[in-house]
Structure formats: C-alpha cells, structure tokens
Amino acid sequence: MRLRELISPILFKNVIGQDDVEIINVTADSRQVGPGSLFLALRGYTVDGHEYVEQAARAGAAAVVVEDAIEGISAPQVIVPDTRAVAAVLASVFYGHPSKEMKVIGVTGTNGKTTTTLLIDQILRDAGKRTGLIGTIMARIGDEEIPMANTTPDVLDLQQLFYRMREVGTEYPITEVSSHALDLKRSAGTDYHIAIFTNLTQDHLDFHGSMEAYRQAKGKLFARLGNTYRDEAHSNKLAVLNADDPASECFRDLTTAQVITYGIDQPADVRALDVVVEAAGVSFNVESRFGRERFALQLTGKFNVYNALAAMSACLAEGISLAEIKRSLESISGVNGRFETVQAGQDFTVIVDYSHTPDSLENAMKTVREFAKRKVFCVVGCGGDRDRTKRPLMAQIAVSYSDLAILTSDNPRTEDPDLILDDMEAGVSDAAGRYVRITDRAEAIRFAVAQAEAGDVIMIAGKGHETYQIIGKTKSHFDDREIAQLAIRGAK
Numbered sequence: 001m002r003l004r005e006l007i008s009p010i011l012f013k014n015v016i017g018q019d020d021v022e023i024i025n026v027t028a029d030s031r032q033v034g035p036g037s038l039f040l041a042l043r044g045y046t047v048d049g050h051e052y053v054e055q056a057a058r059a060g061a062a063a064v065v066v067e068d069a070i071e072g073i074s075a076p077q078v079i080v081p082d083t084r085a086v087a088a089v090l091a092s093v094f095y096g097h098p099s100k101e102m103k104v105i106g107v108t109g110t111n112g113k114t115t116t117t118l119l120i121d122q123i124l125r126d127a128g129k130r131t132g133l134i135g136t137i138m139a140r141i142g143d144e145e146i147p148m149a150n151t152t153p154d155v156l157d158l159q160q161l162f163y164r165m166r167e168v169g170t171e172y173p174i175t176e177v178s179s180h181a182l183d184l185k186r187s188a189g190t191d192y193h194i195a196i197f198t199n200l201t202q203d204h205l206d207f208h209g210s211m212e213a214y215r216q217a218k219g220k221l222f223a224r225l226g227n228t229y230r231d232e233a234h235s236n237k238l239a240v241l242n243a244d245d246p247a248s249e250c251f252r253d254l255t256t257a258q259v260i261t262y263g264i265d266q267p268a269d270v271r272a273l274d275v276v277v278e279a280a281g282v283s284f285n286v287e288s289r290f291g292r293e294r295f296a297l298q299l300t301g302k303f304n305v306y307n308a309l310a311a312m313s314a315c316l317a318e319g320i321s322l323a324e325i326k327r328s329l330e331s332i333s334g335v336n337g338r339f340e341t342v343q344a345g346q347d348f349t350v351i352v353d354y355s356h357t358p359d360s361l362e363n364a365m366k367t368v369r370e371f372a373k374r375k376v377f378c379v380v381g382c383g384g385d386r387d388r389t390k391r392p393l394m395a396q397i398a399v400s401y402s403d404l405a406i407l408t409s410d411n412p413r414t415e416d417p418d419l420i421l422d423d424m425e426a427g428v429s430d431a432a433g434r435y436v437r438i439t440d441r442a443e444a445i446r447f448a449v450a451q452a453e454a455g456d457v458i459m460i461a462g463k464g465h466e467t468y469q470i471i472g473k474t475k476s477h478f479d480d481r482e483i484a485q486l487a488i489r490g491a492k
C-alpha cells in the first residue's frame with residue numbers, strides 16, 4: 001500500500017518528503033523494522049519511541065510517523081499531533097478494517113474475562129461456528145495458538161491478529177478487553193458486535209488512580225458500541241450487562257446498543273436461581289424468555305455461574321438454543337489455571353487459581369469454604385509493579401478464610417519481594433499465628449503441602465496458568481502445579 005493511501009484518513013498532518021513510497025508493514029517497534037516498514041514512534045511508560053527513529057531509518061524504514069520532525073533522516077516523515085491517536089487509524093486502514101467483517105465479541109471486567117471468553121468459544125464451536133481467541137492465556141487463529149505478552153495486545157498487533165483471523169475465515173473473534181487497553185486505545189478501531197461486562201471490583205489502582213477512573217475506562221467499550229448507524233450492520237450491537245453489579249447502570253446509560261442483563265440476585269433477562277456449590281461443580285436453574293433449564297457445570301463457585309450466564313446471554317442472542325448451550329457448558333471440565341485441582345495421589349485437595357485481586361481471592365476462598373470439611377491453607381502473594389493498595393486486603397482475605405495463610409511472592413518484578421510482603425503483612429498485623437511469611441514461592445508451596453492432612457484443602461492463588469515467575473527483569477520457568485506435584489510426591 002502507498003503511504004499516501006495509508007495516511008489519507010489522518011486529518012491533521014504534515015508530510016516531509018515523498019508520500020508515494022510503498023509500505024509493506026507497520027510497526028511501533030524499531031526492532032521489527034525492515035525495508036518497506038512504516039515506523040510509528042509512540043511515547044511509552046519506559047522509553048519514548050522517538051528515540052528509536054534513527055535506528056528505524058537505519059534498518060530501512062520506508063517512512064516514519066512522529067510528533068516532532070527528526071533531523072538528519074532521509075526517510076519521509078509524517079508529523080501528527082498524537083501518534084497514539086493515529087495508530088488505530090493506520091492499523092485499521094493497513095489491515096483493511098478486518099473487525100467489520102467478523103462478529104467481534106469483547107469481554108471486559110475485573111474478573112472472569114478469560115473464563116467467559118473460553119466458555120463462549122466452546123459454545124460457538126460446538127454450534128459449528130469458526131472462532132478465534134485473544135486473551136491472557138493465548139491468542140488462537142484457526143488452530144494456531146500464539147502466546148501473548150498482554151491480555152489485549154497493542155493496537156497494531158491487535159488489528160494484525162484480526163486480519164489473520166479474517167484470512168482463515170473466522171466468524172467470531174472472542175476477545176478480552178482490559179481496562180489498560182481501553183485507556184491506551186489498544187482496542188480503538190475495533191468494531192465490536194457484542195460487548196460483555198463481567199464485574200467491577202478493585203484492581204489496577206496504580207494505573208487508573210481511582211475506582212471512578214477505572215470504571216470510566218471500562219465504560220469506553222460500551223460508550224462506543226452502537227453509536228454509529230451508518231448502515232444496517234451497525235444497528236444490531238448488543239451490550240451484555242451484569243444486573244448484580246452497580247456499574248452496569250452507568251454502562252447502560254453510556255451505550256446506544258441493545259442491552260440484555262444476566263444475574264443471580266437481581267431480576268435479569270437471563271437469571272440463575274437455586275445455585276448449589278459443590279466441590280465437583282456448581283448447579284443452578286436458568287430462567288429466561290428463551291426457556292428454562294437446570295445446569296450442572298463441572299466448574300465450581302458462584303462466580304462461575306456469572307461467567308456461564310454472561311457467555312450464555314451472548315450466545316442466546318446469536319441464536320444458539322438453551323439446550324445446546326447447556327450441552328456445551330456442561331461438557332467443559334475446567335479452565336487452565338482457574339480453580340484447577342492438582343492430583344498426585346494425595347488425600348487432600350490442592351487447587352491452583354488465578355485469583356490475583358481482592359474480589360477474586362474472596363470468591364475463590366468462599367467457594368473453598370463452602371465444601372471444605374477440614375483445614376484450609378491459602379498460599380498467596382501479590383505482583384510487583386502493580387497496585388499496592390490491594391496487598392493488605394488480599395492478605396486479610398487469605399487470613400480470614402483460611403486456618404493458615406502462607407504469604408509469599410507472586411511475580412515481584414522490579415520490586416523487592418520482602419517489601420511487597422511488608423505491604424501485605426500490614427493488613428494482618430493483628431492476626432499473629434494465623435499466617436506465616438515465606439518469600440520463596442516454591443518453598444511456600446512445599447510448606448503448605450507438608451502441613452496438609454487428609455481432607456484438608458490448599459488454595460494456591462495468584463498465578464494460575466502462568467508458567468513463569470518474574471523476579472527483577474528475569475523471567476524463569478515456574479509453574480504452581482508442577483511445584484505442588486513435586487512437593488506432594490516428595491512428601492508422600
């Protein structure tokens with residue numbers, strides 16, 4: 001594509017040099033630049049992409065997009081007021097607006113996004129639809145699975161994934177939309193068909209500053225849904241909202257899309273009643289104008305009823321019957337790293353769960369308490385370079401729902417692991433004897449396993465599916481499930 005064509009939708013720009021050069025790819029990473037690339041300089045949190053313009057030019061960039069003209073490079077320069085704001089435009093034009101030709105489902109909310117996307121994926125695939133996935137665990141295009149650095153990738157990568165999905169005939173890209181993505185415009189330019197809200201509880205206050213700002217970020221997904229009615233295709237957007245979460249009312253006000261609600265406690269279009277939580281799974285009645293069914297899932301916890309209802313609401317709207325949805329949801333035996341049990345022949349229960357927020361930890365621990373017959377242990381840490389204010393809260397929850405909490409490290413990243421543990425411990429200063437502190441996570445898991453007796457439950461929270469631990473800037477192999485297995489085998 002010619003540069004001229006690519007930048008034509010950018011309304012406010014100044015071009016230095018020829019605008020008829022051929023562009024064969026668009027990237028914001030100088031390390032990915034080759035001959036024919038268009039390099040877009042973004043100002044990041046760590047570095048300013050403008051510092052890499054010369055490097056990009058040396059690597060053969062056909063042109064660059066910058067906020068300030070760079071001296072001494074011969075490549076054509078497109079100067080715009082805000083490179084981040086035009087990134088979505090460039091990505092959508094370059095990849096040919098792929099999201100418009102598919103039915104993109106976007107799931108946002110503090111907890112339950114990954115689970116809900118995977119439930120939708122199962123239902124739609126069982127119904128013969130061609131799906132793709134973009135989320136925390138991976139992206140999937142056709143049968144190819146791609147590891148992901150972020151839950152929602154940067155705008156250029158996201159549009160490229162959509163492009164590749166369209167190329168292989170995907171009908172439904174099912175995507176997680178993080179609040180970071182909404183604030184950093186990673187999902188700008190994506191035409192969502194259905195937007196789903198799971199819940200809003202405390203997380204990421206380091207990034208958003210306040211719960212109000214966090215809610216506003218989530219709201220952006222709904223604000224732009226259904227706002228354009230240029231043609232028939234734009235008038236059938238759907239917002240799926242959680243009737244039991246107060247933030248849903250704000251999102252209802254923000255959107256001009258059609259709205260359906262799901263819930264347990266409040267009246268809703270798709271409602272679950274008579275919820276029974278057991279270790280082996282959760283069962284409930286579903287009542288809706290599409291019919292009634294009793295569901296018996298292999299997944300457990302009241303929170304998974306919400307995820308099932310959210311997934312089911314979207315799929316009902318797509319014309320899948322309640323009976324088909326029941327078959328699909330009941331066939332799902334588990335979700336990677338979400339309430340996953342570790343079996344190594346032991347006579348106690350070990351659960352690995354991705355609860356890394358106060359609300360998800362509380363839900364997970366409440367669920368454990370509903371079926372635990374004997375002692376409960378909770379191994380938990382909090383990530384470094386992330387919301388500090390959740391640390392004391394998570395320690396409090398671990399202590400109050402367990403017989404013994406083992407406070408440990410998660411991914412300390414560039415923070416001192418012991419200072420993170422100090423933050424956690426500040427929340428449980430009056431609970432001496434109810435917890436121990438073991439900085440090394442593997443050692444903490446081994447300690448819990450060594451304490452457990454027949455019938456006890458160990459919850460290992462925070463890292464779920466992760467197969468790494470980040471200490472400093474080093475990412476090493478680490479898997480809670482493997483460590484627990486080894487500990488059990490060693491302890492037998």
Ligand SMILES: CC(=O)N[C@H]1[C@@H](OP(=O)(O)OP(=O)(O)OC[C@H]2O[C@@H](n3ccc(=O)[nH]c3=O)[C@H](O)[C@@H]2O)O[C@H](CO)[C@@H](O)[C@@H]1O[C@H](C)C(=O)N[C@@H](C)C(=O)N[C@H](CCC(=O)O)C(=O)O
Binds near residue numbers: 046
């Ligand atoms: C705070 C944040 O979101 N940071 C994201 C951001 O990084 P950054 O701003 O530090 O980027 P940077 O390193 O300063 O680089 C700026 C620019 O210079 C470019 N550069 C840089 C170096 C170089 O040699 N050449 C070069 O061109 C970079 O490609 C980039 O375009 O842009 C990067 C590239 O897209 C992201 O990977 C990175 O996510 C980091 C890893 C991260 O941890 N993000 C978390 C907070 C996050 O986004 N989480 C949400 C999920 C949250 C949830 O719901 O639980 C997510 O969607 O993953």
Ligand SMILES: Nc1ncnc2c1ncn2[C@@H]1O[C@H](COP(=O)(O)OP(=O)(O)OP(=O)(O)O)[C@@H](O)[C@H]1O
Binds near residue numbers: 151198
């Ligand atoms: N609907 C829910 N409400 C509250 N907690 C939930 C819900 N669903 C899952 N959880 C808890 O949150 C954890 C993470 O779930 P999941 O990975 O589905 O959420 P997510 O929103 O994708 O998280 P992330 O923001 O890290 O991508 C689970 O391990 C479980 O403990």
Ligand SMILES: N[C@H](CCC[C@H](N)C(=O)O)C(=O)O
Binds near residue numbers: 356383386463466
């Ligand atoms: N998407 C979340 C995941 C947190 C997982 C937890 N294990 C941690 O590293 O803090 C985040 O980036 O904050």
Ligand SMILES: [Mg+2]
Binds near residue numbers: 115135136151
């Ligand atoms: Mg996720």
